[in-house]
Structures are given as C-alpha cells and as structure tokens.
Amino acid sequence: MVTILEVDQNKKKFVSVRWKLISTYLLLILITLIVINLVICKTVFNIYIEQEKNNSFSKANIISNRVRHQLSNDRMDEKWVQVSIDDYSKEINSRIIIVDNSNIVQLDSHNSFLGEKFYHDEIKAALRGENSSGIYNFKQSGRVMYIAVPVILNDEVVGATFLSRSIDHIYYEVRHIWRKLELISVVSMAITAIVVFFLAGVIFRPLNDLKYTINKVTQGNFKEKVHVYSNDEFKEVAEAFNMMISKLEEVDNQRKDFVANVSHELRTPLTSIKILSESLINQDTFDQDIYKEFLIDIDSEVDRLNNIISDLLVLVNLDKEKLVLDKKITYINYLLEKIIFRMKVIAKQKDIDLNLKLNEKIQIKIDEDKIQQAIINIIDNAIKYTDIKGTIEVELYKKDKYAIIKISDNGSxxxxxxxxxxxxxxxxxxxxxxRNTGGTGLGLSIAWEIIAYHGGIIDVESQLGIGTDFYIKLPLKN
Ligand SMILES: Nc1ncnc2c1ncn2[C@@H]1O[C@H](COP(=O)(O)OP(=O)(O)OP(=O)(O)O)[C@@H](O)[C@H]1O
Ligand SMILES: [Mg+2]
Structure with missing residues (x-):
C-alpha cells in the first residue's frame, strides 16, 4: 500500500518536473524578450528624435537665413515676410517664433506673442550663438520639441528663430513597434512552451519506464528490467536500479530456499518420529526391547530437531541488524586450550588425536562466547568428517595483521x-x-557470520581423501 502511494507521488513529481522546466524556460525567454524589446524601442525612439531634431534645425536655419536682413533692419512687418512664414509654418506643421536680440517677439506664426518678451532656455542659448533643443510634455498639447537657432548677419547674432513642433507621432510610432514586438514575443513563447513540453516528454521518457518497472517489481516480478537506450545519467540510474532488482531477486530466492530448507529439515526427523510412534501404537504384543529401541530412535530424532532449531535461532540472532557483540580483550591461547579440553572428549570416541600447537600468546578484543562457537563448529566438522584414528591439529600464530587459527584434519x-x-x-x-552424522549444514554459515562480524574471514584448503585445512583469520586490531 505504502509503495503504491510512493509510486503515485513519483508520478506527481514527474509531471511537476515537466512544468518546472517549461516555466523556467518561459521565464528566461520572457526576461530576455523584455530586455531586447526595450533596447529596440529605445534605439528606434532615439533615431526618430535625432532625425526630427536635425530636420527642425535645418528648417529653422532656412528661416533664419530668409529673415536676417529684415530682422536687423527692423522690417519684419513686411507683408511677404509674414505670409511666407505663415505658409512655411503650415507646411512644416510647426509654430515659428522669431525674436530679436532683446528677446522681443518680432514674428509669431500664431500671432499671440507678437511684441512681447519671450524667454526660453533654447532662445537664450540661440542668442548666445548656439543651436539648442528640448522635449517637453504638456497636458493639453502633448509632447512637443522646442528648437532654437541664432539669426546671424555679418557674424553678429541679431536674433533667434524658435520652432515648436508636436512629436506625439514619434511616441505613437514607437508604441506601435512595441505592440508588434509584444505579439512576436507571445508567439515565440507559445512555440517554446510547446517545443519544451514535447522535448521534456522525450527527456523524461526513461523515468516512465522506471516507474513502470518499479510497479512490476512492487508486485514481486523481479524479472522485469529497465531499458534505457540513451547514454546519459538516466542510463546510470537504470543500471543501478537493475542491479538493485537483481540483488532483491537474489535475496528473495535465498529467502525462499531458506524456508524450503528449514521445512524440509524439520520434516525429516518429524516423519521418522511419526513412523516410529505409529509402529509402536500398532504393535499387538508388548516387546520391551523393541519399545526401548524405538524410543531411543525417537529420542535421537528429538535431539536432532532440537539441534536444528537451536542452530536456526543462533542464525536468526546473528541476522538481527544491530547485533551487539560483547567484546573483551581475550587471550586466544587460553580460549583454545579450553575448547580443545572439551572437544578431546568427543574426539576420543572416534580415537582421533586432537593436538593444540600454540606458537605465541595472542590477545585480541572479541566476543568470547561467539568466537568459541565458531571454532567449535569447525573442530566439530573436523572430528565428524575424519575417520577413526585420524589426526587433527589446531595451531595459533600471527601473520600480517591477523591472528590465525589453523584447523587441519586428515579426513575425507x-x-x-x-x-x-x-x-x-x-x-x-x-x-x-x-544426515548420518547429524549435520544440517548450518555450522559453517554460523561460523562465517560470527567471524565476519569480527572483521575477519575464514579460508579453506582441501584435498579429497587427504584432508582439509581451515584458517580462521581475526584482525589483531579492530
Ligand atoms: N573438515 C571437513 N572435512 C570434510 N568435509 C567438511 C569439513 N567441514 C565441512 N565439511 C563439509 O561441509 C558441509 C557444511 O558444513 P557445516 O558445518 O556447515 O554443516 P554440517 O556439518 O553438515 O551440519 P551442522 O550444521 O551440524 O554443522 C558439511 O556437510 C561437509 O560436507
Ligand atoms: Mg558442521
């Protein structure tokens, strides 16, 4: 249930990654387009204004040239001057004002300032002999450009020509360009969104395959594998995932084998007990010897069951994730002497010579009970799989960074x-x-796990019919 929930969450995450990608792209493109559009509009605006200014300057200069004699001789009221300036004002769509060098308006195409003093920054500059311009925004008349040029006669400034002209059309034009750019931006963003949407689909397709396989594995199908044909990070993830599935399959198979083996091993002695007890029940006569013989058999089968179960319990305890070892500094010499003393009794039953050779005193930090169990399991094997009158040598020595306990037999x-x-x-x-010797095949795996928990290993060398050497290698320093 939990896994299905996790898979669902993965699905949500997958979709969101796609949308995250799209929105990131769109945001980046939006910012870029806004900047580009602003730069374009600003440049176009500047070009228009510059053109307008140059245009107006040359027109103002033409006027200045036309009227300079009249202005210096105080003949601005001549009819032709009035008429031509009025016509020109209409032609160039600008208000024209001409002032003399005392700032008095000598001519105004709108006639309203005539004879009045007219001050303006642009006029002041023109009377100093400079061309000058400025842009102003008025509530009623909108945006206007003022320009003024000097009227020069015989190298002397005799007045100034002032032009005022609406430039709203430039703003209108630039706004029109901005709208077009806006439209282009929206279209290109829409195209980008569509392309990224499909591209993200292609990029994240391996994740879909992964999700599909996870679902299959969740249902217990370990044969399913993720197939990624690209050569990128997804391939690495897929390979890691496939390896994980293989490992899971292995663990699952081990579990199944273990359960099958346990059931089989428990069933064999139980079947024997059942047969033996049924034969006793079905006996018509009471033969004490037969009863005793059968009961001895039943007793040994019960012992066998007991052994299997206690071995299994040891394994289960070793399997617990947080196995706490009760480690203490221990002399391996004394431990071996104690073990050999106990095992000699068993060896004697088969007339086997069990010898201990201690080359040096070795002290290491171990869980004494567990290590004792591992050593006993291996010596017990040596006794079990060696014929009567055989020899078993147990030797202790140091090599490299290990304390080594070598157990050699001349058995099968x-x-x-x-x-x-x-x-x-x-x-x-x-x-x-x-089975005749009562073995279940758990002794060595218990020994292996105990030694592995201590950071050590067990090596084995053997020749059929000649004998076997086991090497228990324990690190001298943990
Ligand atoms: N010294 C040895 N000489 C020959 N064969 C051995 C020796 N030690 C182990 N084996 C083989 O390895 C197998 C596994 O050993 P292991 O100790 O795990 O199981 P077992 O002795 O059969 O049963 P138990 O669980 O009672 O120890 C044995 O069944 C035996 O065939
Ligand atoms: Mg054994």
Missing part, C-alpha cells in the same frame, strides 16, 4: 566444486553422510 576432504558453497546455509557435500 572436500571436492573442489563444493568449496565455494560450504559456507551457504544448509549446504552439505554428501547429504546422506551428513
């Missing part, structure tokens, strides 16, 4: 192809023989 040996399996749970080389 292990075939080469079995060597890599003997540490697996329930693995036995000769099932029939092991």
């Amino acid at each position: 040996g292990i075939p080469e192809e079995s060597l890599e399996h003997i540490f697996e749970r329930f693995y036995r080389v000769d099932k029939a023989r092991s």
